[in-house]
Amino acid sequence: MRSLRLLVCAFVLLALYRVARSFKYEHSNQQLSHCAQRSNRQINKLKDTQDHCSVTNDAVSRLYTKETFDSVTDRSKHMSKVDAGTFVIGTDEPIFFADGEGPKRQVYLDSFYIDEQEVSNGEFTAFVDATGYRTEAESFGDSFVFGGLLKKEVRSKVPVAVAQAPWWLQIKNADWKHPEGPASDLAHRMDHPVVHVSWNDAFAYCAWLGKRLPTEAEWEVACRGGLSDRLYPWGNNLIPNGRYRANIWQGDFPSNNTKEDGYESTSPVTEFPPNKYGLRNMIGNVWEWTFDWWSVDSGPSHGSDKVKKGGSYLCHKSYCFRYRCAARSQNTPDTSSGNLGFRCALSV
């Protein structure tokens, strides 16, 4: 009887802890959302220094799940620092007008750090090993996989879930450890970007390290690498000197991937040259979650979708010319797929 009472007590405490924790997440989310709102799309011209928004580490510091944290200096290892300043984001020559790529506008950003590389499977494994974290795809029991990566016999048995994009298949038990479903694993892919992680999963990972997701404006400024009004992180020529600088799709989408850049699916996060800020794969390889809610005109403090940036190994100019710094797209925060990952940011 006594052990039963103890068990009930433990369940009650666990439930209370989860309620308190979800409140903390929501509260901190609201704080950062407000900040993202102001620092992203609502400042068309600079007024005064009061008008810019600071994203501090304080909001996420309450979410830390590690016992102790290194100093910001130590935490910023393998991150690049972008010094505070006024930057131009967006474009006056949008490819996808409806996405809200324009207009070109000025933003002021405080100094921030951003990961040099996309978060890898190895890094996400360390997080899961330390915390027992369970991703949303694992809880839902499925995730979206590009059909071309599946064997024909598997592909033919799965009904099409998205009529407008029949190449996306909802595969049972596909998750970050099983990128193409239960028969797949991470062998030889520990240095590839983690995929099948939702925005909520990405947020939790960054918070665990005392970091946060970059705002869309921070991400785009980082992507541009100090260059002004260029399509890609290195300039306007997609293949300078005939050498690929990003992992996208060559050939005819979705039937024929000629892999001229060397990769059919994800590539190691260390692959391809960095931009002038020392950042790799800002475009291509995997889409990257940003902190912001999606909107095409003003930055809302709430919404249904989160902004993702950079395009992926599935992007081809014929249908998804979104491997550009100004390009953007969106998904609900619980979405996961085999071409969507993230990197973290940190306030200075």
Ligand SMILES: [Ca+2]
């Ligand atoms: Ca490729």
Ligand SMILES: [Ca+2]
């Ligand atoms: Ca990327």
